Amino acid sequence: VDIFNEKELAKEFHNAFQSGFASSSLKQVAHELNFENLLLGDSQWETREGGSITLLCLTCQAGVSELLHMVNNGTSPDIIVDGIVALCVDLGIANHVMCDSLIKEVEPQLLWILENRELTANDVCGMVLVGFGCHTNNPDRVWDVALPDVPKPPVIDPVLPEDGSPVMKVLHLADTHFDPYYLPGSNAECDEKFFCCRAESGVVEQPEDAAGKWGDYRNCDAPEWLLQALYQHVNATYQDLDFIIWTGDLIPHIVWNTSREGNLEVIRSSVKMVHDYFPDVPVFPAIGNHESHPVNA
Incomplete structure (x- = not known):
């Protein structure tokens, strides 16, 4: 669309x-750019032709x-904020629940940055969309x-240890993303x-x-019984673990509808599951980008 x-x-x-409404022409641009897949991390964007990249940067x-x-x-x-929400819905980026919740969740940080930093549109798009070919000079x-x-x-070159050297057995857990509201048979x-899946x-x-x-x-995360079955299997199969490395991202991907207490509850439940199945194994955890509220904060 040129x-x-x-x-x-x-x-x-x-x-x-x-x-509060996008014109048919603006909707045509949104359709060409496919904002939905862009937000989902569509890998095809990495191979898009220059025209689409230029249109994305200009639109931003x-x-x-x-x-x-x-x-x-x-x-x-x-x-x-109401204008951003309305456009988010009208351009088909997401439904009203997601647009409204996500934008209002990041509203304080977004407005503070816009009001207190001497930004240009070229700055913002060049930083936020640098991975998609937009730049700022x-x-x-x-x-x-x-x-x-x-x-x-x-x-x-590293020297390999000799046969019979001491070894350690380590379990690495990552991105467990426990969803306490997962419902089998849901949409x-x-x-x-x-x-989805709630x-x-x-x-x-x-x-x-x-x-x-x-x-x-x-687009769903892990139910409790899946994680319990995983931990039970590992516990029964590998009873000689020396320690566990747990590299975060415990919170479900519903990033537009999180809260401090909700995140803490998921963290508590996730930690309890690991402790229940590996009570005597040292655990070395790290915080992921999903643990904070809002996400990435």
Whole structure:
């Protein structure tokens, strides 16, 4: 879709924020960019042609420019947030529950950054979407790290230990993402798209849409009994563990609907499960990006 330049896109976003609705042209751009798959981490974006990358960067810059304009003109935070939510829904990025919850969850940080940092749209898009080919040439946002003028040490091949040397047996747990509300038979193809398999995930329209008992490969996380079965098997099979490394990400992926107490409850339950099955094994945990509220905070 090569129908917009940056000025035209900016006008489209201005009208959309004013009305609360995206025009058919802006929806066409959103369809071309496929925002839903973009948020899901679509690997095809890595091989997209330059035209799509350019359109993504221009669209981002136009939208952020309008946001910055509203902030600088003293627009009420409620109006700004409501406008973002409305566009999120109208452009088909996600449903109202996800758009409203996620945007309002990050609202304090988002508005503080927009109000207290001298940002340009090019800065924001160049940093947030750098992995998708957008860039900023602002030296305050992009910098070079000067490495010391010291030659690299010579490569020394490691020496393998001799046969019969002492060994340690280590269990590495990662990304357990325990969902205490996982429901077998619930809808795994739900309207929220990014997280399903709960009672509130809607009606199961086709038998194949139902979530399995032991989890589901679609946008769902691990039920308690799956983790318990995993730990029970490991405990029975490897009774000589020396220690456990647990590298975080215990919280389910419903990042738009978390809370401090909710995250703590999942952490407590997850820790109790590991302790119940490995009571005498030392555990060395690390915090993942999902443990905080909001996520990545």
